Amino acid sequence: xxxxxxxxxxxxxxxxxxxxxxxxxxxxxxxxxxxxxxxxxxxxxxxxxxxxxxxxxxxxxxxxxxxxxxxxxxxxxxxxxxxxxxxxxxxxxxxxxxxxxxxxxxxxxxxxxxxxxxxxxxxxxxxxxxxxxxxxxxxxxxxxxxxxxxxxxxxxxx
Numbered sequence: 001x002x003x004x005x006x007x008x009x010x011x012x013x014x015x016x017x018x019x020x021x022x023x024x025x026x027x028x029x030x031x032x033x034x035x036x037x038x039x040x041x042x043x044x045x046x047x048x049x050x051x052x053x054x055x056x057x058x059x060x061x062x063x064x065x066x067x068x069x070x071x072x073x074x075x076x077x078x079x080x081x082x083x084x085x086x087x088x089x090x091x092x093x094x095x096x097x098x099x100x101x102x103x104x105x106x107x108x109x110x111x112x113x114x115x116x117x118x119x120x121x122x123x124x125x126x127x128x129x130x131x132x133x134x135x136x137x138x139x140x141x142x143x144x145x146x147x148x149x150x151x152x153x154x155x156x157x158x
Contacts, residue, residue, distance in 0.1 A: 001033040002026070004096055009089075054099065055133030063134025066127055079138060087118065094139040102132045 006029045008019040024032070067073045074083040077090045093102075104111070106128045109118035123131070 002029040005029040005032055059130045059133035060137050063130035066131055067134055090138055092140045094136045099132055102135050103128055106131055
């Protein structure tokens with residue numbers, strides 16, 4: 001969150017309103033991130049409920065297959081330079097979401113954001129874990145962002 005506040009990236013390219021660059025110091029960004037985490041907490045999301053260490057590369061591979069083939073999430077979400085523009089860009093989701101929040105979102109997006117157009121799917125427990133594992137691999141490094149913009153990803157994504 002601190003990195004995003006210091007250098008906001010477009011999450012939904014089709015929106016005309018964008019978060020401006022505020023040129024915050026590290027301390028200002030950290031203070032604002034702490035505040036946002038405190039006031040935006042959702043009781044249904046157990047923040048200690050899993051970390052990226054709980055997921056295996058095999059789970060992430062399965063999650064990628066579910067994302068691309070079974071559920072075709074790319075019809076709404078962008079990763080790298082391909083995909084749809086209805087939902088948020090997931091290119092860097094592994095850096096700005098935690099496992100507990102992804103898990104809760106996959107279970108019931110409307111519980112976290114009433115009125116969202118994200119469909120509530122009947123995912124199995126295994127599918128939720130696999131999709132969470134895959135999404136956590138989608139990360140940009142600062143070096144990649146600086147040299148190539150928003151399109152570079154690692155972790156097996158396009």
